[in-house]
Amino acid sequence: MSAEQQDKTAVAPHGFNMSVTSGLQRYSAPYGDLVLTSVFQPVFSLSHMRAIGYEGLLRAHDAFDRPVPPLDVFGEATRIGEVLQLDRLAQFLHLENFRLLGAEREWLFLNVHPGTLTEPYHTAALLANLQRLDLPPRRVVLEVLEEQAADLDALARAIALLRERGFLIALDDFGAGNVDIGRVWQLNPDIVKLDRIMLLHAAHRADMAATLPALVALLHEAGKLVLFEGVETEQEAQLALSCNADFVQGFFFARPAPGLADAAQTRSVIAEATERFRSQTEARERGTASRLAPYVRAFERAAERLGAGEPMEEVCWNFLGLTHAARCFLLDANGRQAERNVVLRVDRAQHDARFLPLDEAQGANWLRRPYFRAALAAPGRVHVTAPYLSITEALPCVTLSMAVHVGARLCVLCGDIDWISDEPE
Template sequence: MIGFALAEDLPTPPRPLIDDDGRRRTVRYGGLTLFSAFEPIFSVSHMRAAGYEARLRAHDELNQSVSPLEVFGQAARLGDLLELDRLSQSLHLANFRGLEQEQGWLFLNIHPAAIADFRHGTALIEEMKRLDIPPQRVVLQMLEQPNLDPRRMLETVQLFRRHGFLIAIDSFGAGHSNIDRVWKVQPDIVKLDRSMVLQATQQPHVARVLPGLVALLHESGRLVLVEGIASEQEALIAIEANVDFVQGHYFARPSVSATDPAAAYRRFDQLIDQYRLRTAERERDEKDELAPYVAAVALAARHLTEGAPVENACAPFLRLADAARCFILDERGRQTGDNLLPMRPLRPRAKRFMPLLSSEGARWDRRPYFQRAVAGSGEVQATRPYLSINEAHLCVTLSVAYAGTDGHTHVLCADIDWTRHDRSTHAPVELAVR
């Protein structure tokens, strides 16, 4: 590219030339023209843009696009990396004013090398004062790097936070990111890398884990954003995971102008309606799949109340295709007797977990299936799919409390091997079935 012939011709970094027409600013940097594009970040609940992420764009002298990686790579070779980072931030701040957004945030990326330089933060703060942009309007995005001094990073974060900036950890779940960084930095927003939601479209176990990860981050006091949404399926997975914000080409591409709020509202309104319909349809399908197992457990509980031996009461359930086991808990959640298993050979995976198959005397009072059965007034309860400790396969447990002939409350539990049923990328909800 013509713009990069300067790397050999110039011993010093190019001098930037600013072109500002009062509404939109561009910068001439060597043979390149730099400008800002803004990608909307949407609040799912509000169904509108809550802010914009600034993206650096560049054209060479032939008006051909040059990637930001090439621009920063060239600056690094010329020893101009921090100056270019400051220049791009100044460019974005000026152009953000041109968007005329009175409420939204500006998401700004900070190059990892700049985090260790306090002068960088001071220059940013001074530029914002000059442009009359309050720090609480700016979210600083920090990409995790393995060679970043954690002490210096935390000092820089504290400096920015004292001035009122919001902090986001970028691309969490990819590269060198780890949950420990979340506990230390305590960002306001965690941006999940698009690879996580992409994998969730392909692997059901990732789709099941994603809502739990979002819930964990919420419980730690962080808002959650998923970046890079590229399809309707990915958008629905993000909504089901209960994320707060989304961004990506499926919703809007980076642009020099603000997004249309009416169009965004219609898109989200339709998407959330579709999510509700899909959820209701999935619940109906799951209820139909569970119906024969639920009926067998309810019948077994009635027989146990009448004093039938547990082996006889559970036999109809254990004859069903994916029945895994039955077991009885006392009113304290302690298992009385060992597991009752179907009359078929153990599957190869179960044989690998033989030390855990015998459970007589085990306490399961911590488990949701026990707690929900005790509170369930005789209704058969169904858990979400989870990993069975007995055989380490995906399992749904049905449970129901019943009055034993000894005058005490007992809980009948029945496990279903859910591996074969796990076809979708979404986790079933907990059910209570009469």
């Protein structure tokens, strides 16, 4: 901190007290029988490998210097009708202490009650404090918990005005209650913070672990940056990396503290986690390639025989004889399937009778499927999809495809493989 900055902070704002702990200046404020102050939880960019922001968190102590949970403080304030006043006090405290941090480029993540944003008086007070502290709105990310909003339309209008003034908006605790993507479109935040509960579910449920990357991808498609909060373990850090999260915060990377994050330690922690992610990803990819190799070889041979004029019903037998091969089918150049699926085992038709209406695929058009388009774009080689949900049986599958000339016609030969996720790779 420069001498000029120290001079500016030498006098505490009215009603605030200044203390120095471990060489760090910070403000505190009385609230009833409590003393309130700030700590800051770093927010890290996994790509930049450094802190790109700090979330202001309230800390409270009673007259005997015993910590009081912030939830209890806000709960009591809500009970006596002072939640907006306490919210403003916490904002004021975080702004003052953020200035003392000496952060030059990082954002301040500031939790705000929706009522603070929809009341012009409270918004004006926030803007006045920023102007007094010479902190531009672009340095502030307003974290909004939409479930607390009494009028969502009014909140959406207020958020739009605040974004016009330069603030960034984060939708907090997404996934903690009802996961409603409609709220994202309505409130149009810049950042969506995924609640820790989603990481906990994904760490213990394979279906959630498979779905979470798709949710992040959907939010990215909607133009939103994604922050995983509450990352506390190595497994959760790896989940964040595998989901392509933009930002993370949590005890695994750094705990809340009065001062700035240790840049060298941050870089080391993220670098080590990223290296483990690279190593694990490469091992999975090698395992998947090894698992698919016999299917690819048999499929290549089937395509070769088909191109040489052998009947479709005969060329696929070696492929379909492999353990998890499900079916083969042939598409014309427009993606239409002229004939029925070729299935070796009789029990395929009765795999799950609930989906029997989808079993007959003759006449279906698979023009929209990536495996069809990929094969036409690069004829003569086998294309392998990522695992996806097969419409035929509503089970995960991988499809092999290859464009091949059958007589004078260009066709696409396809082969489905049941993708048993718990099978060793």
